[in-house]
Amino acid sequence: MTPPVTVLDLANVSKSFGALKVTDDVSFSVPKGQALGIIGPNGAGKSTLFNLITGNILADTGRVTFLDQDVTRTPAMTRVRMGVGRSFQIPQPFEGLTVFENLLTAAAFGQAKREAEVEAECAQILADTELLRRANDLAGSLSLLDRKRLEMARAMATGPELLLLDEIAGGLTEGECQALVATIQALHAKGTTIIWIEHVLHALTSVVERLLVLDFGKVIGIGAPDQIMASREVREIYLGLEV
Amino acid sequence: MQVTVTTRTRASTVAGFVALGLIALGLILPAFASRSLIQDLFFILTMLTLAQLWNLIAGYGGMVSVGQQAFVGIGAYAMFAGVILWGWDPVPAILLGGVAAFLLAIPMAFFAFRLQGAYFAIGTWVIAEVTRLVIAQWKTLGGGTGTSLPREATSDIIGVATIAELFGLRDAAARDVLAYWLALALAVGTMAAIYALLRSRNGLALTALRDNDNAARSVGVDAGRLKWLVFLAAAAMTGLVGALIYMQTARISPDAAFSVTSWTAYVIFIVVIGGIGRLEGPIVGVLVFWGLQTAFSDYGSWYLLALGLIAIAVMLFAPRGLWGLFASRTGIALFPVQRRLVTSGLVTGQPNTQREEVT
Numbered sequence: 335m336t337p338p339v340t341v342l343d344l345a346n347v348s349k350s351f352g353a354l355k356v357t358d359d360v361s362f363s364v365p366k367g368q369a370l371g372i373i374g375p376n377g378a379g380k381s382t383l384f385n386l387i388t389g390n391i392l393a394d395t396g397r398v399t400f401l402d403q404d405v406t407r408t409p410a411m412t413r414v415r416m417g418v419g420r421s422f423q424i425p426q427p428f429e430g431l432t433v434f435e436n437l438l439t440a441a442a443f444g445q446a447k448r449e450a451e452v453e454a455e456c457a458q459i460l461a462d463t464e465l466l467r468r469a470n471d472l473a474g475s476l477s478l479l480d481r482k483r484l485e486m487a488r489a490m491a492t493g494p495e496l497l498l499l500d501e502i503a504g505g506l507t508e509g510e511c512q513a514l515v516a517t518i519q520a521l522h523a524k525g526t527t528i529i530w531i532e533h534v535l536h537a538l539t540s541v542v543e544r545l546l547v548l549d550f551g552k553v554i555g556i557g558a559p560d561q562i563m564a565s566r567e568v569r570e571i572y573l574g575l576e577v
Numbered sequence: 578m579q580v581t582v583t584t585r586t587r588a589s590t591v592a593g594f595v596a597l598g599l600i601a602l603g604l605i606l607p608a609f610a611s612r613s614l615i616q617d618l619f620f621i622l623t624m625l626t627l628a629q630l631w632n633l634i635a636g637y638g639g640m641v642s643v644g645q646q647a648f649v650g651i652g653a654y655a656m657f658a659g660v661i662l663w664g665w666d667p668v669p670a671i672l673l674g675g676v677a678a679f680l681l682a683i684p685m686a687f688f689a690f691r692l693q694g695a696y697f698a699i700g701t702w703v704i705a706e707v708t709r710l711v712i713a714q715w716k717t718l719g720g721g722t723g724t725s726l727p728r729e730a731t732s733d734i735i736g737v738a739t740i741a742e743l744f745g746l747r748d749a750a751a752r753d754v755l756a757y758w759l760a761l762a763l764a765v766g767t768m769a770a771i772y773a774l775l776r777s778r779n780g781l782a783l784t785a786l787r788d789n790d791n792a793a794r795s796v797g798v799d800a801g802r803l804k805w806l807v808f809l810a811a812a813a814m815t816g817l818v819g820a821l822i823y824m825q826t827a828r829i830s831p832d833a834a835f836s837v838t839s840w841t842a843y844v845i846f847i848v849v850i851g852g853i854g855r856l857e858g859p860i861v862g863v864l865v866f867w868g869l870q871t872a873f874s875d876y877g878s879w880y881l882l883a884l885g886l887i888a889i890a891v892m893l894f895a896p897r898g899l900w901g902l903f904a905s906r907t908g909i910a911l912f913p914v915q916r917r918l919v920t921s922g923l924v925t926g927q928p929n930t931q932r933e934e935v936t
């Protein structure tokens with residue numbers, strides 16, 4: 335049997351904003367097809383970690399490897415074409431484009447294809463993310479909930495090998511949450527590698543097979559979800575903050 | 578799932594036919610129009626082209642340049658240089674104007690692209706001023722006072738004799754007809770090119786970039802390449818227009834050719850009044866501007882003051898311009914670029930232009 339392919343590898347990655355060390359010597363790797371959850375209190379540096387993986391910001395030190403290529407200094411534009419798709423925690427839609435056009439743009443450029451080649455796929459993603467009814471509306475007219483759906487849909491449209499989802503379940507009703515989980519599970523089943531930052535724990539743990547805990551920029555635990563949730567350190571830092 | 582994507586609307590089909598009719602009418606117009614009408618149309622068409630180009634870089638590309646007069650000026654001077662120094666015919670010398678503006682745009686973009694927002698605007702303006710000061714040192718082209726195209730050059734421009742004979746006109750009037758036809762060709766060519774760009778993949782990227790730079794890069798849009806492409810292309814076209822304008826006037830000076838009022842402020846006025854970020858905007862804007870210019874330009878600085886007040890009023894009450902206001906009420910787009918998804922022959926609504934109503 336061939337050894338499992340490593341999709342993403344971070345080695346001693348650090349990032350500071352001024353005096354604040356937001357990412358502190360982070361190392362971990364994600365094998366192909368895995369769904370990894372990231373939890374941690376507000377301001378722990380979770381979104382920053384995503385930005386370092388996507389190239390929206392560059393690491394001060396350390397190395398980021400994607401599919402055996404060193405991408406530490408590769409711009410975001412190139413990384414997405416290599417297969418790193420992401421959603422933004424605070425939705426960043428292209429407001430002057432329709433919902434469908436948002437996806438078209440992502441698919442055409444993220445996959446380097448012609449528009450005609452991706453139209454059907456974009457329509458399918460809209461159907462899967464319950465956005466079909468808003469397909470021809472300007473993204474600027476969407477409600478917050480639909481904007482979050484659009485974030486996820488647009489990330490999917492880039493055709494990612496590695497999909498990064500940043501807090502997409504907040505504010506959903508129980509039914510909507512289940513639909514979201516089903517969508518992500520379907521992607522997971524197709525073999526997409528997923529990293530998901532989420533405060534809604536029951537949604538997260540129903541998908542991921544591994545959990546990473548971040549606090550003050552440091553990885554303080556990584557492993558099977560039930561083990562992580564049972565550890566005293568995590569209960570103190572993370573759950574202590576929840577109640 | 579059956580999927581079709583269309584940009585066509587009923588209005589756009591009608592608009593296509595009307596546009597073809599207008600172009601045909603425009604071509605044969607010199608056969609019966611007065612000379613002053615031809616001159617007015619020359620003014621309208623050249624301002625329209627400049628406005629469409631500024632709309633492309635600012636309204637779509639998000640690059641609010643206040644230095645477009647640099648390209649008008651350098652284009653015009655390059656044309657004069659071709660005629661006076663190298664003995665070219667003025668019509669092919671117009672092409673020199675495009676080349677010169679393109680070359681100037683390279684260092685200009687190199688510096689200005691490092692600047693953001695208001696600094697970008699100021700940066701482009703400063704570079705245009707510097708260019709004006711440098712050109713004013715060019716003694717063989719009249720230095721600071723300027724110069725005229727020599728009589729020999731203007732008397733036998735390619736095609737003028739034929740036009741004079743065809744319509745039974747004197748040389749001066751025939752020159753106006755030639756300039757008008759070239760202006761018509763430039764206006765139609767520019768709008769067709771911009772429309773084609775907007776309907777291409779790069780059109781999506783350009784709008785995405787304007788709306789959210791960071792997100793655009795994150796879906797794979799090459800922001801840098803696209804900005805360069807649009808800025809350089811618009812500069813070259815602006816240079817052609819500048820050369821054509823000064824071929825028609827046959828007299829040039831640095832102050833006039835590099836005038837920020839004539840070639841950028843008026844152009845911004847046209848775009849803002851008509852509606853930024855849509856092809857229909859400059860068409861409406863240039864007609865309003867021409868009407869105001871014809872009626873009130875004798876009032877000097879009061880006229881400028883009035884233009885300013887009108888611009889402010891429109892920005893306050895119709896931030897997307899007169900066309901934007903009309904489009905949001907009616908949903909009509911003459912040059913639609915929106916890709917509308919139709920699934921299984923169902924779904925969708927009207928073309929959505931409601932953005933300004935939502936905050």
Ligand SMILES: Nc1ncnc2c1ncn2[C@@H]1O[C@H](COP(=O)(O)OP(=O)(O)OP(=O)(O)O)[C@@H](O)[C@H]1O
Pocket residue numbers: 351356374375376377378379380381382383423
């Ligand atoms: N561009 C930036 N410049 C300066 N400081 C920043 C920047 N981005 C993030 N920070 C700071 O870094 C810290 C970590 O932010 P980050 O957004 O990564 O946290 P997070 O774990 O995603 O939090 P949340 O759960 O609230 O989303 C915060 O203190 C934040 O204020």
Ligand SMILES: [Mg+2]
Pocket residue numbers: 380381382423500
């Ligand atoms: Mg965050």
